[in-house]
Amino acid sequence: MKAVVVEQYAPIDQIQLKDVPSPLLEPGQLRIRVEAAGIGFVDGLKIEGRYQTRDPLPFIPGTEFAGAVTEAPGAPGGYQPGMRVMGMTRSGALAEEIVVNPEAVYPLPEGVAAEVAASFRANYLTALYALSTRAMLAAGERLLVLGAAGGTGIAAIQIGKLLGARVIAAASNSEKRDFARAHGADTVIDYTQADWRDTFKQLTDGHGADVIFDPVGGEISVQAFRSIAWRGRHLVVGFAAGAIPALPFNLPLLKGGALLGVDLAQIPVREPEVQKRLMSQLTAWLADRQLKPVVGHVFALEDFREAFRTMQTRSALGKMVVRIAA
Numbered sequence: 001m002k003a004v005v006v007e008q009y010a011p012i013d014q015i016q017l018k019d020v021p022s023p024l025l026e027p028g029q030l031r032i033r034v035e036a037a038g039i040g041f042v043d044g045l046k047i048e049g050r051y052q053t054r055d056p057l058p059f060i061p062g063t064e065f066a067g068a069v070t071e072a073p074g075a076p077g078g079y080q081p082g083m084r085v086m087g088m089t090r091s092g093a094l095a096e097e098i099v100v101n102p103e104a105v106y107p108l109p110e111g112v113a114a115e116v117a118a119s120f121r122a123n124y125l126t127a128l129y130a131l132s133t134r135a136m137l138a139a140g141e142r143l144l145v146l147g148a149a150g151g152t153g154i155a156a157i158q159i160g161k162l163l164g165a166r167v168i169a170a171a172s173n174s175e176k177r178d179f180a181r182a183h184g185a186d187t188v189i190d191y192t193q194a195d196w197r198d199t200f201k202q203l204t205d206g207h208g209a210d211v212i213f214d215p216v217g218g219e220i221s222v223q224a225f226r227s228i229a230w231r232g233r234h235l236v237v238g239f240a241a242g243a244i245p246a247l248p249f250n251l252p253l254l255k256g257g258a259l260l261g262v263d264l265a266q267i268p269v270r271e272p273e274v275q276k277r278l279m280s281q282l283t284a285w286l287a288d289r290q291l292k293p294v295v296g297h298v299f300a301l302e303d304f305r306e307a308f309r310t311m312q313t314r315s316a317l318g319k320m321v322v323r324i325a326a
């Protein structure tokens with residue numbers, strides 16, 4: 001099969017597409033023909049060996065995928081050949097085939113395209129978990145989304161709207177702000193302007209942000225916290241800007257505010273029942289088309305490097321997806 005193979009931790013330009021043997025199927029596992037794989041920020045870090053845990057070399061990158069079951073001896077988890085699924089795994093998705101345990105996949109609702117399903121689970125589960133379970137976002141509250149045109153940002157806008165919030169989307173250029181507005185943001189703001197906090201204050205009639213969804217990090221995080229409303233909740237989602245900010249402790253005191261961490265990887269381990277409930281909610285929204293996940297740009301497997309470059313150069317609108325099989 002064709003697969004992207006990381007033989008040495010290196011920048012994406014040095015990573016090759018290779019012919020490798022299909023993975024072995026162990027008892028109780030499923031073989032899936034991968035139709036599309038979603039590329040996340042973490043995948044880029046893993047390839048370079050810069051993520052907090054390192055995959056042993058050589059490895060096939062890619063954590064999120066959608067496709068069709070081709071082998072399922074004994075029907076593990078009730079899955080049969082031909083069923084379409086979406087899944088998440090530690091690695092291996094940027095390949096024509098993947099072998100996983102049944103717990104790694106969910107059935108794909110009828111009529112949902114593979115590209116959509118491959119951009120769905122990580123970002124939308126992160127957004128729903130963060131906004132509903134951690135921040136307890138209530139209808140009518142003001143939600144400030146940083147990095148709003150990125151993969152998690154656009155998911156937070158859509159989930160925020162489904163939960164009834166008033167969404168203010170912050171992004172660095174007009175194309176990104178238009179993209180955020182087109183996907184549901186009520187208002188947009190250019191957070192690269194020195195006076196963006198004054199503009200934000202006016203936009204919220206002096207109230208500030210009840211909830212801040214923050215996948216960006218760096219100096220902007222501290223600035224945003226300074227614009228939080230009384231009893232506001234700031235969700236720590238990621239550090240796309242690179243720097244991990246340090247928050248002066250007097251700010252939460254003065255604002256009655258809370259800093260809340262979000263880690264998608266720990267939800268199935270520490271809160272499996274919550275994950276189950278949130279996934280049922282997401283798949284129900286997906287099935288009845290209340291939620292239309294945003295596919296940013298779809299690349300052919302041969303062009304996988306371009307998918308990473310687009311994300312790594314801060315040019316991505318939404319989530320990058322690699323199409324693998326028809």
Ligand SMILES: NC(=O)c1ccc[n+]([C@@H]2O[C@H](COP(=O)([O-])OP(=O)(O)OC[C@H]3O[C@@H](n4cnc5c(N)ncnc54)[C@H](OP(=O)(O)O)[C@@H]3O)[C@@H](O)[C@H]2O)c1
Nearest residue numbers: 041147150151152171172215237238239240241262263264
């Ligand atoms: N906690 C979790 O469970 C969880 C789950 C998924 C992702 N994450 C993390 O969340 C972060 C964002 O993921 P994502 O998928 O939303 O990424 P993304 O699609 O690349 O979006 C990140 C956004 O951050 C902004 N940004 C600011 N400085 C940047 C820089 N130097 N380089 C790149 N982007 C920069 C960009 O918006 P502007 O240009 O508008 O500023 C960009 O749109 C990553 O650190 C990822 O690992 C965490």
